[in-house]
Amino acid sequence: MESGQHYVVHNPYASAVPSRSTVAASSSGDQRERLPQWTYLETKEFIALRWNLDQSFVEMKRNKLLWELISNKMKEKGFQRTPDQCKCKWKNLVTRYKGSESRGQFPFQEDMQRIFSDRMQRFLDSNEGNNGLRQPSLGGLSEEEEEEEEEEEEEYDDALMVIEGDSKEKKQTKNKRKMAMRSTASNNDRQQQYSIENTLRDFVKWQVQMDTEWMKISEARELERRDMEMKWRNSMEALAAERADIDRKWRAREEERRCREEERAERRHELLVALLNKLTNMH
Numbered sequence: 001m002e003s004g005q006h007y008v009v010h011n012p013y014a015s016a017v018p019s020r021s022t023v024a025a026s027s028s029g030d031q032r033e034r035l036p037q038w039t040y041l042e043t044k045e046f047i048a049l050r051w052n053l054d055q056s057f058v059e060m061k062r063n064k065l066l067w068e069l070i071s072n073k074m075k076e077k078g079f080q081r082t083p084d085q086c087k088c089k090w091k092n093l094v095t096r097y098k099g100s101e102s103r104g105q106f107p108f109q110e111d112m113q114r115i116f117s118d119r120m121q122r123f124l125d126s127n128e129g130n131n132g133l134r135q136p137s138l139g140g141l142s143e144e145e146e147e148e149e150e151e152e153e154e155e156y157d158d159a160l161m162v163i164e165g166d167s168k169e170k171k172q173t174k175n176k177r178k179m180a181m182r183s184t185a186s187n188n189d190r191q192q193q194y195s196i197e198n199t200l201r202d203f204v205k206w207q208v209q210m211d212t213e214w215m216k217i218s219e220a221r222e223l224e225r226r227d228m229e230m231k232w233r234n235s236m237e238a239l240a241a242e243r244a245d246i247d248r249k250w251r252a253r254e255e256e257r258r259c260r261e262e263e264r265a266e267r268r269h270e271l272l273v274a275l276l277n278k279l280t281n282m283h
Contacts, residue, residue, distance in 0.1 A: 038089060040107065042079050047111045049073050050090060054115055055122060 038046070049070050050057075057063050067083035074081045081089075097112040106112075 043108060045077055046089060047108060051115045054119055058119060
């Protein structure tokens with residue numbers, strides 16, 4: 001593939017295709033601004049630049065900067081092309097390359113074949129351990145960036161179909177791949193939901209078990225408290241009965257002692273009376 005620098009003077013009166021931005025901006029029937037067509041050498045230089053950055057286009061999801069880089073390099077080589085024109089030109093080349101498989105007569109067949117062959121080889125080398133699936137991008141994308149990403153995905157898959165052969169079979173493979181990814185995501189969701197349900201079920205079971213054990217401990221403590229209270233009451237009743245018995249015995253002994261004292265006092269009185277009577281009789 002040629003990669004040398006070329007400077008071409010463009011004919012401003014050559015036929016051209018209106019740019020996409022100009023078509024979108026014009027809603028009246030006025031004649032749209034017409035741009036010069038791509039020359040053979042200009043297209044060769046463009047394909048060479050796109051081939052050098054093909055790996056970056058595959059790996060990066062935000063390729064707006066890459067198209068601006070290609071546009072700047074085209075300007076350095078003397079070709080005034082905007083990033084949107086470069087992007088549109090590449091889509092046209094890919095479309096013509098896919099159609100050239102059956103119709104032929106495409107002057108850049110070998111150049112495009114080389115790009116997609118190298119891309120396929122890199123794809124096989126880098127995704128050997130990943131079942132041929134491309135990794136999804138992370139982070140939020142704007143609407144324009146998402147459209148660019150979808151277009152790159154379609155271009156990537158179409159290129160794989162052209163290189164590997166039977167496009168219908170590859171489309172079925174692509175659909176199966178998407179179904180497998182969706183099925184895997186659905187299975188992961190179900191497994192996660194099942195795991196959460198099991199966790200909740202285990203937690204509820206553990207909570208019921210803890211409540212049951214707590215009730216058993218509470219009942220055992222209540223029985224122990226009642227038993228201790230019964231023993232305390234019995235001991236208090238026994239102490240009260242013992243105290244009453246001691247008090248009764250003390251009262252009985254006091255009564256006996258009082259009776260003995262009265263008997264002694266009465267006998268002393270009788271002795272004194274007898275002694276006085278005897279003395280009186282002697283005189």
